[in-house]
Every structure is written in structure tokens, then in C-alpha cells.
Amino acid sequence: MKKADVAKAILADQLFSMPQHSCAEAFAPTNIALGKYWGKRNQELNLPVTSSLSISLDNKGATAQLKINEKHRDDIILNNRLIDPTSSFAKRLIEFLNLFRENEKPNFDITIQSNIPIAAGLASSACGFASIIKALNNLYGWNLDSQELSILARLGSGSASRSIWSGFVEWHAGTRDDGMDSYGEPISTLWPDLIIGLLIFSEQDKGLSSRVAMQRTIETSLLYNSWPSKVAHDLPLLKQAIATQDFELLGKTAESNALTMHATMLSAWPPINYCLPETLLTMQKIWRLREEGLPIYFTQDAGPNLKLLFLKNSLADVRSHFSLI
Ligand code: PMV
Numbered sequence: 001m002k003k004a005d006v007a008k009a010i011l012a013d014q015l016f017s018m019p020q021h022s023c024a025e026a027f028a029p030t031n032i033a034l035g036k037y038w039g040k041r042n043q044e045l046n047l048p049v050t051s052s053l054s055i056s057l058d059n060k061g062a063t064a065q066l067k068i069n070e071k072h073r074d075d076i077i078l079n080n081r082l083i084d085p086t087s088s089f090a091k092r093l094i095e096f097l098n099l100f101r102e103n104e105k106p107n108f109d110i111t112i113q114s115n116i117p118i119a120a121g122l123a124s125s126a127c128g129f130a131s132i133i134k135a136l137n138n139l140y141g142w143n144l145d146s147q148e149l150s151i152l153a154r155l156g157s158g159s160a161s162r163s164i165w166s167g168f169v170e171w172h173a174g175t176r177d178d179g180m181d182s183y184g185e186p187i188s189t190l191w192p193d194l195i196i197g198l199l200i201f202s203e204q205d206k207g208l209s210s211r212v213a214m215q216r217t218i219e220t221s222l223l224y225n226s227w228p229s230k231v232a233h234d235l236p237l238l239k240q241a242i243a244t245q246d247f248e249l250l251g252k253t254a255e256s257n258a259l260t261m262h263a264t265m266l267s268a269w270p271p272i273n274y275c276l277p278e279t280l281l282t283m284q285k286i287w288r289l290r291e292e293g294l295p296i297y298f299t300q301d302a303g304p305n306l307k308l309l310f311l312k313n314s315l316a317d318v319r320s321h322f323s324l325i
Contacts (some may be wrong), residue, residue: 001178002044004153006098009178010148016102020141022068026134029061030127031162031169032196032307034254035235036261039218040225042174043211046158047182049218050231051173053238054162057196059162062114062124064131066139068106077111079128096129096156100136101283103268108146108167116198130163150183151166169244170235189242194250195315197324201278210302213265213272215237249295251309258299282322289321 008015037052069075074097076083076090083090098104113130116124133153137144144152146164150171153258154161162169165186174182217224234257241250265272279300286298286308297309311316318324 003099006179007178008043008153010152011100011142014140014142014265017140019068019106019139021139023065024135025052025063025065026131026138027061027063028127028130028134028151028160029056029058029166029255030124031056031159031226033159033301034123034250034299034309035163035231035238035257037158037171038155038223038261038264039214040158042177042179043215045179045182046154046170047162047179048158048171048173050228050292051171051235052159052162052231053170053187053235054159054170055194055196056163056166057116058166060116060133060198061127062112062116064114064135065111066132067109067133069109071107071109074107075109077109079112079114092156093128097136098138099155101244125157126159126163129153129160129197132156134164147183147185151179153184154179170239175276175279178301179271185243185308187239191242191245192249193245193312195308195310195312195318197318197320197322199282199306199309200325201276201282201304201306206276208272208302213268213302215291216270216272217264217268219268223267227260227264231258247295247311249304250297254299254309255297258301274300274303279304279306282306285321294318294321 033052033054033056035053037048039049041047041049130153148162150164162171162184168187169184171184234253237253298306300306
């Protein structure tokens with residue numbers, strides 16, 4: 001099964017229909033996984049080995065605008081910069097758009113404005129593809145529901161399937177070969193006192209994409225064999241922590257889940273280590289502050305930056321130790 005077959009299955013007669021508007025835009029929040037997605041059971045459809053669970057950062061994400069143009073080419077402007085059409089980012093985006101248009105027409109001016117560092121392990125591809133699919137839904141007037149949008153966003157980037165909603169989201173791994181049961185589902189519990197602080201050590205491109213890193217880990221790391229049981233252990237604990245607002249349980253489960261994911265990468269060959277010296281020094285600082293009584297935890301994705309987890313009543317304390325964005 002190809003991506004195009006999934007687009008056809010979801011859009012049916014609406015696939016390749018005429019756009020209803022000449023311009024449309026949409027916002028999608030970025031999401032931070034507390035229980036990570038690491039490893040694909042199907043690389044073409046971005047179907048994951050395990051389920052995962054995230055929290056969306058409501059005010060941080062991407063706004064995508066699609067405007068039909070008559071230039072016979074797509075222009076992509078990312079954060080006010082025209083993107084080289086031969087770059088891997090442009091190719092990936094155009095390949096995604098081509099799923100939904102016949103003979104690569106109409107052409108678009110695509111503007112993506114993101115208020116988070118792109119490709120620095122801050123799940124920016126997640127909000128990028130989620131905002132694009134939402135903008136396409138508006139442009140074409142498809143009226144898809146959120147579950148269908150989640151499945152289509154997944155074809156662009158796995159974690160984009162969770163960026164359709166705000167709040168907590170579980171992405172069900174599903175078991176079907178066509179991935180029709182692999183989509184995000186929002187968890188209705190709100191936790192207004194929970195804060196995610198971003199610690200940026202580098203905004204540089206991470207070098208090794210999560211796609212390549214995941215695949216290498218699956219193929220070469222023996223430790224990866226224990227990853228599905230780690231997720232099976234952690235996801236119920238994360239859900240319990242959210243339901244009972246148990247911050248310590250949430251923090252320690254999320255931190256341990258991220259460290260286990262990175263352990264599978266360290267044991268891959270060639271080894272993968274996304275940490276910078278600042279990343280490791282900051283982990284040690286977090287562990288020291290926690291021992292001294294500050295309730296603070298971290299998570300880390302496929303990049304050197306850390307995301308801090310803490311409660312609102314620790315904000316002043318946390319700010320005195322870290323410069324958050
Ligand atoms: O969706 P991708 O291919 O960018 O992969 C994201 C992988 C992690 O960020 C490391 C984990 C996650 O669940 O977001």
C-alpha cells in the first residue's frame with residue numbers, strides 16, 4: 001500500500017476535486033512526546049511499532065498558508081526565507097502536496113511561519129505537516145474530521161498525527177497494514193498547572209534525521225528489542241498520572257522513557273548521540289536540583305535540546321536556574 005492509496009481511501013471522490021478557495025491557512029501546535037514514538041513497522045506509511053503519547057504546546061507551532069499561483073512551480077517560504085526547491089525539506093513537502101493534486105497542479109505559494117526552531121528536535125515537522133493538511137482541508141473544503149486529518153498528517157511525518165489537537169494526545173499504533181487504525185486521539189483531561197519549558201542549546205539542523213536514526217536503531221541495536229515492552233509499561237503510567245494529576249509519576253515516567261529511547265540509539269551502530277556537552281551538563285543540573293527538592297524533570301527528542309516538565313508553582317524557581325523560551 002502506498003501513501004497515494006491512503007489519500008484515495010480517505011478522500012474518495014473528493015481527491016483531485018477543485019479547490020473551493022484560492023487561499024487558505026491553518027495553525028497546528030507542536031507536540032512533545034512524553035511516551036515516545038521510536039521505530040516504524042511500515043516506512044512508507046509511517047506506521048509506528050508502538051503507540052505514543054504527547055502534549056501539545058498550544059501557543060507554539062506553525063501556521064501554513066497555501067495560495068494558488070500561476071507560476072508553474074511551488075514557492076516555499078519558511079519563516080520569511082525562500083527555500084531551495086532541491087532541499088530535502090522542499091522535496092518532502094512537495095511530495096506530500098502531490099498526494100492531493102493531479103499532475104502536480106495547481107501550484108502553490110506555500111508560506112510556513114513557525115515560532116519554534118525548525119529541525120532542532122522540537123517536533124517542528126509535526127506541526128509543519130499538521131498545519132499543511134489542515135490548510136489543504138480548508139482550501140479544498142473537504143470537511144474531513146480530525147481522525148482523518150491525523151491519518152493524512154501521518155503520511156508527512158509520524159508525529160504530525162498528534163499535532164491535530166491541543167492538550168494530551170495518544171497516537172494509537174494500530175495493527176492494520178493500511179494504517180486506518182493508526183491515528184491520534186485526544187485525552188480530554190486538562191492540566192493547566194503543567195508547564196513545558198524549552199531549553200535551546202542549538203538551533204542547527206540536527207544532521208541525522210529521526211527517520212534515519214529510527215531505522216538504524218531498529219536494524220542494529222539489540223536494545224531496541226526491549227523498547228516495545230518499555231512503552232507498554234510507560235503508557236498506562238502516563239495515562240494514570242494525567243488522570244490523577246500525579247506530577248511525580250508523569251515526570252519520572254516521561255524522563256525515563258526518553259532516556260531509554262536514547263539508550264537504544266547509543267547502542268546502534270554506527271552509534272547515535274544527539275547530546276551536546278550542554279545537554280549532559282543540564283541533565284546533571286536537573287538531577288542535582290531534583291535531589292535538592294525542586295520537582296523538575298526533562299524529556300529529549302532527536303536533537304540536543306531539552307524540554308523541562310514542572311508545575312506552575314515552581315516557575316519562579318525554575319526561571320532562576322534556567323533561561324527558558
Ligand atoms: O515524526 P518524526 O519522524 O519527526 O519522529 C519523531 C520522533 C521523536 O520526536 C524522537 C519522538 C516523538 O514521539 O515525537
